[in-house]
Amino acid sequence: xxxxxxxxxxxxxxxxxxxxxxxxxxxxxxxxxxxxxxxxxxxxxxxxxxxxxxxxxxxxxxxxxxxxxxxxxxxxxxxxxxxxxxxxxxxxxxxxxxxxxxxxxxxxxxxxxxxxxxxxxxxxxxxxxxxxxxxxxxxxxxxxxxxxxxxxxxxxxxxxxxxxxxxxxxxxxxxxxxxxxxxxx
Amino acid sequence: xxxxxxxxxxxxxxxxxxxxxxxxxxxxxxxxxxxxxxxxxxxxxxxxxxxxxxxxxxxxxxxxxxxxxxxxxxxxxxxxxxxxxxxxxxxxxxxxxxxxxxxxxxxxxxxxxxxxxxxxxxxxxxxxxxxxxxxxxxxxxxxxxxxxxxxxxxxxxxxxxxxxxxxxxxxxxxxxxxxxxxxxxxxxxxxxxxxxxxxxxxxxxxxxxxxxxxxxxxxxxxxxxxxxxxxxxxxxxxxxxxxxxxxxxxxxxxxxxxxxxxxxxxxxxxxxxxxxxxxxxxxxxxxxxxxxxxxxxxxxxxxxxxxxxxxxxxxxxxxxxxxxxxxxxxxxxxxxxxxxxxxxxxxxxxxxxxxxxxxxxxxxxxxxxxxxxxxxxxxxxxxxxxxxxxxxxxxxxxxxxxxxxxxxxxxxxxxxxxxxxxxxxxxxxxxxxxxxxxxxxxxxxxxxx
Numbered sequence: 018x019x020x021x022x023x024x025x026x027x028x029x030x031x032x033x034x035x036x037x038x039x040x041x042x043x044x045x046x047x048x049x050x051x052x053x054x055x056x057x058x059x060x061x062x063x064x065x066x067x068x069x070x071x072x073x074x075x076x077x078x079x080x081x082x083x084x085x086x087x088x089x090x091x092x093x094x095x096x097x098x099x100x101x102x103x104x105x106x107x108x109x110x111x112x113x114x115x116x117x118x119x120x121x122x123x124x125x126x127x128x129x130x131x132x133x134x135x136x137x138x139x140x141x142x143x144x145x146x147x148x149x150x151x152x153x154x155x156x157x158x159x160x161x162x163x164x165x166x167x168x169x170x171x172x173x174x175x176x177x178x179x180x181x182x183x184x185x186x187x188x189x190x191x192x193x194x195x196x197x198x199x200x201x202x
Numbered sequence: 203x204x205x206x207x208x209x210x211x212x213x214x215x216x217x218x219x220x221x222x223x224x225x226x227x228x229x230x231x232x233x234x235x236x237x238x239x240x241x242x243x244x245x246x247x248x249x250x251x252x253x254x255x256x257x258x259x260x261x262x263x264x265x266x267x268x269x270x271x272x273x274x275x276x277x278x279x280x281x282x283x284x285x286x287x288x289x290x291x292x293x294x295x296x297x298x299x300x301x302x303x304x305x306x307x308x309x310x311x312x313x314x315x316x317x318x319x320x321x322x323x324x325x326x327x328x329x330x331x332x333x334x335x336x337x338x339x340x341x342x343x344x345x346x347x348x349x350x351x352x353x354x355x356x357x358x359x360x361x362x363x364x365x366x367x368x369x370x371x372x373x374x375x376x377x378x379x380x381x382x383x384x385x386x387x388x389x390x391x392x393x394x395x396x397x398x399x400x401x402x403x404x405x406x407x408x409x410x411x412x413x414x415x416x417x418x419x420x421x422x423x424x425x426x427x428x429x430x431x432x433x434x435x436x437x438x439x440x441x442x443x444x445x446x447x448x449x450x451x452x453x454x455x456x457x458x459x460x461x462x463x464x465x466x467x468x469x470x471x472x473x474x475x476x477x478x479x480x481x482x483x484x485x486x487x488x489x490x491x492x493x494x495x496x497x498x499x500x501x502x503x504x505x506x507x508x509x510x511x512x513x514x515x516x517x518x519x520x521x522x523x524x525x526x527x528x529x530x531x532x533x534x535x536x537x538x539x540x541x542x543x544x545x546x547x548x549x550x551x552x553x554x555x556x557x558x559x560x561x562x563x564x565x566x567x568x569x570x571x572x573x574x575x576x577x578x579x580x581x582x583x584x585x586x587x588x589x590x591x592x593x594x595x596x597x598x599x600x601x602x603x604x605x606x607x608x609x610x611x612x613x614x615x616x617x618x619x620x621x622x623x624x625x626x627x628x629x630x631x632x633x634x635x636x637x638x639x640x641x642x643x644x645x646x647x648x649x650x651x
Binding site: 022041062063065066071076079081082100104107108112115122123125126129130133139143148149151154155157165 | 219221353354355356358360362366370374378384385388389391392404405406408409410411412416417418419421423426427430434437441640641642644648
């Protein structure tokens, strides 16, 4: 599976029908109605997380938790290897004849290294998957989608009755409908 | 179907809409700085200058300009280090632990508390780093290949654990804070007018559009980061406490230190959060977002953790007597009735006795009183670290080494100077970034059940 989620870019797509809502409950009802009609919602843009929308539009459960676990495991192995090499193989220090192999005093450094690798590893894959990088530009469908408006994007497909979709959005409380066609570069 | 709650009080008052939240919270960023901001920022710069001068003098002349000596080798510096690290703990507690407990009242205060964490850890780091004396060889604390006969760092030493713990804590807190900021930076990006501002907010917004796909992953990442930060925050102050507890100094060699330090850290951290927010809500007109309910919740945590710390003080005293070790018994009697009695009783009255006033509702709901109490808590917690460090060191097993210790002007200057670092960072944060998490606050406007 490719790591980068290609759905996030609106470039190189068919025309997109855009519906704008102001009320969260109306949007959730509308999303249900659209999906029930067999219309595929490409994405919904909201200024704050609206729980359940991802399930309605068919976003699969994220695998980031497993990725985080693997990053943590990598961190743990790295830390154990590091301490083992420095402390047991390369230069064992005799402190009061205490054992040097796997003592409890290794635990704090192992723990901190594990946490650091989990957090940054997961963060790295999170940014990658979500097409996020410093200074990246993404297309906004509405100027206020990061302020107070909730925006539904439906990609047109052959045979879709566009007028019917727009009408359905309006009847379900969309305060504005428009079309969006990204300029392909 | 989702209903509005009939029994719970609203977390945000004033019947705000999402657009109101954006307008209110981005106002300081989009407008010219207020005169209160200018005064505060100038004052912070003055303190920052004090830090710069004290640090320059320390580095130019040598660590001898501090009054630390062979007996009291840790004085104001490590006191200040533990003080600032402790303050740093409330941010992660609010954002991580309260997130795991689904405490939605944290949403108005988590952003500034997280910022406070980062700035406090920066202040804290100054002290052990410059206490090294030869700060230019500070990198020796890192496990790097070197030419000194392959001499590696000592993994048995809590001081090394501290290097790992504090740097991990700082890095993870920074990531947590930044990920939390991205949706809000995007909101600001879409509001600012000037070209430079647009460029920089766009730079840091990382192309955020508010896509449902991104939000779903974002919430998962926040939850996992919270789950990671919770044991992390406990580990950090536990490790700071082992700096003391693994030694054999009377007064330090106790197993109660880790929980006692963690409770103290949360206590002092909430003290500082209260100090900042009581002022910020007034000056920035955020009374509808940081309500009396928020302040009351914080005072309850201050009272509980203050009492926990108080129990730890009393338990320590009891165990010293019960252990039957004369040095241990003397250390505690010396703390309470020796030459530093004033520090001990300042600590006791500020940390154990004073917070009991929060049993009364009036005390929990009166902002100016909470402000004064938060200062008392901060003073008390500074004295706690001073008492632990100085009274234990100044008289131990060998009476011929007994000395008195008082911080020099340079040490005092460095401490005051760190307030300059802290507040300069905080004022810049309040000017350029949203002090309240807009995205999260918007999600709780409708008091859902």
